[in-house]
Amino acid sequence: MTTRDLDTDRFRLRRLVAQLAELGEVEVHDEPVALADLSAVIEASDKAVLFRKAGPEQAEVVAGVMGSRRRVAIALGVEEKDTVREYERRLANPQQHFEVPSSDAPVHQVVLTGDDIDLTRLPFHLQHDLDGGPYISSAIDFSVDPANGRHNVGCRRLMLRGRRHLTTNLTAPSDLKLTYRACVERGDRLPISFAVGSHPTSYLAATSRRPGDEFDLLATFRGAPVPMVRGVTNGVPAPADAEMIIEGYLDELGYRDLDGPYGEFWGFYGAAHIDPVFHVTAITMRGDVLHQSVLHGCRDMTRMEFSPMGSLHTEAAVYAALRAARISPAAVHASDAVATAQHVRVAISQDAAPGQARSVISALFALPGMKHVVVVDSDIDVRNDAEVEWALSTRFRADRDLVVAAGFPGFYSDPTVAGDGTVAKVGIDATAGAPGDSMENWRPAPPRVSRERRVGSVREALRDGPMYFRQIMDALGSDDGREIVLQLDELRAEGRLTRGPNWQWELTEKEG
Ligand SMILES: Cc1cc2nc3c(=O)[nH]c(=O)nc-3n(C[C@H](O)[C@H](O)[C@H](O)COP(=O)(O)O)c2cc1C
Structure with a gap:
């Protein structure tokens, strides 16, 4: 130049x-x-x-x-x-x-x-x-x-x-x-x-x-x-x-x-x-x-100016360490609320092999400064505190999912450093893996109704097999739903209505 x-x-x-x-x-x-x-x-x-x-x-x-x-x-x-x-x-x-x-x-x-x-x-x-x-x-x-x-x-x-x-x-x-x-x-x-x-x-x-x-x-x-x-x-x-x-x-x-x-x-x-x-x-x-x-050292550490830089360095280091361990995380988030690289959250695929969360934890324990590793499933937004809290409350069992290890080199100004300069690290496996076939492991979400009318009645719709209420609305192109309840009530009165394994609406055998 x-x-x-x-x-x-x-x-x-x-x-x-x-x-x-x-x-x-x-x-x-x-x-x-x-x-x-x-x-x-x-x-x-x-x-x-x-x-x-x-x-x-x-x-x-x-x-x-x-x-x-x-x-x-x-x-x-x-x-x-x-x-x-x-x-x-x-x-x-x-x-x-x-x-x-x-x-x-x-x-x-x-x-x-x-x-x-x-x-x-x-x-x-x-x-x-x-x-x-x-x-x-x-x-x-x-x-x-x-x-x-x-x-x-x-x-x-x-x-x-x-x-x-x-x-x-x-x-x-x-x-x-x-x-x-x-x-x-x-x-x-x-x-x-x-x-x-x-x-x-x-x-x-x-x-x-x-x-x-x-x-x-x-x-x-x-x-x-x-x-x-x-x-x-x-x-x-x-x-x-x-x-x-x-x-x-x-x-x-x-x-x-x-x-x-x-x-x-x-x-x-x-x-x-x-x-x-x-x-x-x-x-x-x-x-x-x-x-x-440059705001350096304050009460709300997310405002400290080195925090976003530090978390960026950390996330890059975490991706590199996981790549070296042949793990492809779904997402990584290093907290801005703590100094240096102490806390990280990693999301892994819900279809990951058993033990993958442990592999993430052990790969990241090796990173200098890293102390607390939380692993969640990929349906959790790692940047969202509320979602991570929810995963901890529903998918983490302390006697089964906690990894604690001590004797790692500590950061010089970490107040938790022991007399010999070492710190302890903790890994939290808050993964549940694939949700399986039971609705009780699925997370609720608002309905998204496609409204592409394919059939003229609930009876016709259910002939294709069991359906959730929203699926019946899809099939009928309904943007309301109450008229579907009335048709279901008619089927119920005829004794033709039952429920499927996840409580879908289903026609009884005699309809056929
Ligand atoms: C805003 C800010 C202020 C810093 N102040 C100091 C400081 O006063 N003394 C220090 O040793 N490191 C300080 N650091 C950290 C060093 O810049 C950092 O450790 C750097 O990597 C040192 O570079 P070097 O090893 O190439 O000399 C500060 C970092 C930031 C972001």
């Missing part, structure tokens, strides 16, 4: 927000809103929220862009039901990143260096009641490992420490943590460019752990090559079409300052940690920058 073909607005956050607004997915606040009030408004809304005048600088800030599977689907350009297929399709069609000069990078329209850098003019805001301070939750970090040139992308929160300094939470196990530790051992700094204001596909890449070039992974999830521009002060490439980039380096002094606490993605606060300090050497942005906040 040449720079001239470049459309640096196609994956721009502002463009997506405009599209979401057209589809009724954005709550817009034109009135001034204090930075202290942003989070309460964001968390109260089930839509994305656009503040046109946030804080005294009257910054434009959007939040909740990825806060539902529907919005993620819009970002991927598909229907909600097709998101996993699209995710897999994109991974099967790898794309690459390429570099553009600074002059072609919209994110370099404004460049602040030296004394012009003042982080306190950016809309850092307090996101939870007991957070250690205001932070940016939407930062995506781009780095190049100085030891081997490996490109890394992740998502890291940036807590405001002063006009030119930030702390970032680099405590959890991650590739960036390993790279930084190695830098510190060598006495080196680690340059990083943080993009703020990004397309949801960048978050998919940042939270994926897949082999290969992670800058390219960003392009792969976009389904298009991604233009990158080198930092003006640190030389580290970051997307040229981001809204803002904060450039700088983690210093060589290692872990030395308290970062946090933060309201965490697990639904609790996390402890403060000793973390590295980030020195900002440049802030670059678009002339009409749109700032982004």
